[in-house]
Amino acid sequence: DADVTQTPRNRITKTGKRIMLECSQTKGHDRMYWYRQDPGLGLRLIYYSFDVKDINKGEISDGYSVSRQAQAKFSLSLESAIPNQTALYFCATSPIWGDTQYFGPGTRLTVL
């Protein structure tokens, strides 16, 4: 079984809808991250969490919110989806600062 899982893997939704992307990990890592990837722009950090009580905004947090329900779970929400949030979303984990990151398989989100 994969160490970092993301659900759903693909999602098509409409403008204005609320969407939640979920990330779960079995690696026991404290640090979790949400990124979006757009063609030509690379990976950009949305939010990151160093533990359950510590959540930080990344470079592009506007329009997104997160919830760290447990050490193993980190969810990303789009409160009111808009078309320019169409992207590939990745969750990642790492054990400590500066250590190797482990990525989930990605969620392809399309907002019509």
Add this chain to the structure above:
Amino acid sequence: KNEVEQSPQNLTAQEGEFITINCSYSVGISALHWLQQHPGGGIVSLFMLSSGKKKHGRLIATINIQEKHSSLHITASHPRDSAVYICARADGLTFGKGTHLIIQP
């Protein structure tokens, strides 16, 4: 601004060629991460390095912390090396835009 710049953005080479991908960063870091993303989308870690050189199979990564520069080399390149190669600050906060590598048979 913490920037990470990669070059080239795109690279097409023939099988067997020696490949070099460069990464430079504007703010000092203690370590750098090299990642590989295959056409299917999955991202895997190749190297995390803070000094000197690391080697894994045909892949070699070097870093010069003082010069804020790192390189990823592929020896005897093969079509299966075709992928996007990404460098990133080890803290996971900033990534380069990636180098799209195609190795032709």
